[in-house]
Amino acid sequence: MAMAQALPSDGVMRAADGTPLKVALARAERRERLKALGLVLPLFAFIVLSFLVPIFVMLYNAVYDPDVAENLPTTVVALQQWDGKDLPSEEVFAAFAADMKKAQESKMVALIGKRLNYEISGIRSKVIATGRKVGAIEAGPYKDAVIAIDKIWGEPETWATIKRSSSSYTPFYLLAMLDMRQGVDGSIEQVPADRAVYIDILKRTLGISLLVTFCTLILGYPVAYMLATTPQKTASILMIFVLLPFWTSLLVRTTAWMILMQDGGVFAQFMNVTGITWVMNLLGVMDGPPELFKTRFATVVAMTHIQLPFTLLPIYSVMKTISPTYMRAAKSLGGTPFYSFIRVYMPQTLPGVAAGCLLTFILCLGYYITPALVGGPTDQMVSGYIASAINTENNWGKASALGVILLIATLILYYVYNKLVGIDRMKLG
Amino acid sequence: MAVPSYFTTGEKIAHYSLRVFVMLVLLFLISPIIAVMPLSFNSESFFTYPMPGYSLKWYEDFFFNDRWTGALRMSFFIAICTTILATFLGTLAALGLARTNFPAKSTIMAILISPMIVPVIISAVGMFKFYAQLDLASTLLGVILAHTALATPFVVITVTATLSAFDKTLMRAGASCGAPPHTVFFKVVMPLILPGMISGALFAFVTSFDEVVVVLFLASPEQRTLPLQMFSGIREMISPTITAAATVLVLFSTALLVTVELLRRRSEKLRGVQA
Known part of the structure; x- marks a missing residue:
């Protein structure tokens, strides 16, 4: 019982300077915590003052109009x-x-x-x-x-x-975003059809984002599968094709699409050469040469191109962890390759699919530059209307109300994403 | 990769059609970048193939015209200031967050990386209005502060990731050998987290260097950055110099991010993580 002999007569363990060990430990921990807080504080204060406060002050305009x-x-x-x-x-x-x-x-x-x-x-x-x-x-x-x-x-x-x-304080701007207003007697009513535009904008933003997310999934899933199943050497070469556009700035890629999508530009030439134009004309989808610039099609193509790596990479990293023995086991138990793939492989990739699609969907909601440059007036999304509310109308109430809706949607989706993946583990390339 | 001999005809068809599909998608990913680069050598100012002749005049314009060189210098200046500030603040915060028992850790983390989450148009408009009231709009300082806010999350995330695998007993070992805390930091911690810091710094640099929405609202013509110069150029009429600028930027960001990738591998090797 060496321990018992070391204890002092009053039964309290003490540090070298005579303070009880419990107290000394608590003090050391507090000092440690203060040090940690001191390290985080500068950035915390900076973000709050330079970023969060400005955003809240701006969004306050959605309900405050004196x-x-x-x-x-x-x-x-x-x-x-x-x-x-x-x-x-x-x-x-x-x-x-x-x-x-x-x-x-x-x-x-x-x-x-x-x-x-x-x-x-x-x-x-x-x-x-x-x-x-x-x-x-x-x-x-x-x-x-x-x-x-x-x-x-x-x-x-x-x-x-x-x-x-x-x-x-007025509910006017937020109600307007839902195409509602206060009537003469203060009750809430629908605005006349000719002034009801905002629900359309929100629907369009959701629609484009869903379509782009879907396209990136359809295109990205097979690529991720191939990258995850081919030998490392081939995969790393193919990976360059995914990462190079991922690393290129958004503005440069949008500019590239803008140049390619010009009427009579490279994309139209490509369609003519490959016979797509001919087929499209035959099917009656198009009449004459392709006119792509400032269209919904160009917007969706450019956004899909930009977002594809964001959907693909999380799926790929999940697929990398799936052992090929599962598929072999499924096949040896008599599953056809297709059946095994659907029932055994695909369910295991769902976390990656959810993470990738959610990330792409969230990022799509906030798109501004690409629709502004490649799309036409009817392809602008919520962000575009926020910008024009300020640039052309100087209407801060409207911009803030749109901002509130966009921000709430984004935050809810990020909350889900965080529960699902963990935000600090987001892929940075 | 050859098809295994035991594959049925159906499997072979599936296998080959998958490969063709994947090749087409990869082509789709790379083609806009590849298609635009040659156009920057076009002798005429239009954007179709075949090109009538080759010329370097758009590059001459990009590297010698004051509008473009001024924008390039401005972009570098803002991005470097942003990088220094963001790396300093972000690394400190990551070091603090990595300590055990940090109170309300996940909430604070969420606040610190919020600039990455909030749609950039909201950030831009909000900072524009607020900075205007402080007389910071249309100033160099305003743009740098705004970019720093947008860039720090990347530093926090990369350094936190490096620290998560950092063996804390090394710090105790340093201390027990008699080193004061700052010596432990500079001689033990810093060399090990340096790859994370550098890749965070590069992300911060690229964030600022490529950023266009915030400068669109916050900058005056005096703070005309390269993306702003490109953006204002393409809205009205596309000048072929933009294709030259795009080519240079693609090469530049590729070089930077290859560096990030190499650093990540080096850091994994240093930490003994199996790649």
């Missing part, structure tokens, strides 16, 4: 009493005239017009004109004077729109 509430402050207060049925009272018009005068001085009229125009087409110019003329109204009654400037102020719907915008 343009009307801030620039028509007394009007929106006066409108609280309005029942929404008839025209608002004289009081509201007086407040409106006063607010508009101020807004004209502070040059905020255009902002009010822009915001209201999202809900009532064509009101922008009328608001601006009203801003110019409102200064001429010296005294009441304001109601008739304001309606005299433009008939639009005699419409209850105009006032209902302003009343809805009276809070700085």
